[in-house]
Amino acid sequence: MRSGKGWLGLSAIAALALAAAGPAWTQTDTIASVKQKGKVVVGVKADYKPFGYTDPSGKIVGLEVDLADDVAKRLGVQIELVPVIAANRMEFLKQGRIDLMIATMAYKPDRAEVIGIPEPFYYAGAANVFAKKSSGLKAWADLKGKPVCAIQGAYYNRRTGEEFGANLVVFKGVTEAMAALEAGNCVGVVFDTTFFAGIMGDAKWADYAMVLPSIDPEPWGVGVRKDDPKFAAYMSGVIKDWHKTGYLLALEKKWGIPQSPYLVEQQAKFK
Structure with a gap:
């Protein structure tokens, strides 16, 4: 039969183990970090016209760049664009080199295991x-x-x-x-x-x-860090608003993209 001291000893060991493992439960707070540094760093495409591409002046422009600008405006901060490609966009997000990724990324279940992909999706x-x-x-x-x-x-x-x-x-x-x-x-x-x-x-x-x-x-999703449910929830609300207000449909028209049945369907859903 175990003594009271034995149980206390085990409890102390368990407490120490939890304390040691504490960082594993630490959550990223992208919104707080972004507001502290005064800018949001967004990974976008620079080679996929008209969603994200480099214009003759060397500036990155496109539909997804407009979306990134809108997020910065909502957060009340400046924006920094970082060109990404399919091979590095999720790694950049995991490593903290970007705060947000809006880069023609199709939703795949295996991708959602690595990064956060808030719903609804913004394009397809x-x-x-x-x-x-x-x-x-x-x-x-x-x-x-x-x-x-x-x-x-x-x-x-x-x-x-x-x-x-x-x-x-x-x-x-x-x-x-x-x-x-x-x-x-x-x-x-x-x-x-x-x-x-x-x-x-x-x-x-x-x-x-x-x-x-x-x-x-095939729906496209924005990417946030997996350990930041607060920012994922925030972006979910932003995307709903993009659909509700017809902002995405307006951007399609601006960039000369034929109207997407997906966007029409999503606007009707969230209107």
């Missing part, structure tokens, strides 16, 4: 086919038996080939696929609508358009 890419306006393509079923250029690994390739019967001509990168389209090796390119939105203003593609109804939307 989708699949479409970029083809000549005179192609006669109006429905996905029209692709049956026709050569369609595709990018290796894209999630909508299987559906395009198996369900709609297109003969996929697969390339490693989008540059090669677009070159094949221009050369007449396929009737169109199946890819993400957000990419096509960025090139539709180029004179080179004046005779082309996204010719089909967009399908398979």
Whole structure:
């Protein structure tokens, strides 16, 4: 039978163990940190027109940059933009090199295990086919038996080939696929609508358009640090307001992006 001193000893050991483990439960307070330093550091794309890209003057601009500016304005602080790419954007956030990430990041469950991705989502890419306006393509079923250029690994390739019967001509990168389209090796390119939105203003593609109804939307989320539920809740409220007020729809119009059915749906939901 244990003595009272024994139990007290165990309790003391447990208390010390908890104290030692204390830092593991420490939560980041991004909002407090941002207000203390007077600026919010946001990771954005600098190579994905029109969401985040470098203009001729060297300034990073785009739809997501406008969103980052709005967050800074709401917090009452200055903004610092840090260019990120898919390979480093989550690491920059985890390391504290950026406070917030708004960088064309599609939601994936495995990503949500690494960083915080507050809902609702602020945008969504989708699949479409970029083809000549005179192609006669109006429905996905029209692709049956026709050569369609595709990018290796894209999630909508299987559906395009198996369900709609297109003969996929697969390339490693989008540059090669677009070159094949221009050369007449396929009737169109199946890819993400957000990419096509960025090139539709180029004179080179004046005779082309996204010719089909967009399908398979893939939502995009902002990124915050995993250990900061307070900032995640704050950003959730901001995103709801972006949808409710039609701010995102207005930015689409500003940047020449065809209206997203996803944004229309979200505005109706939060209005």
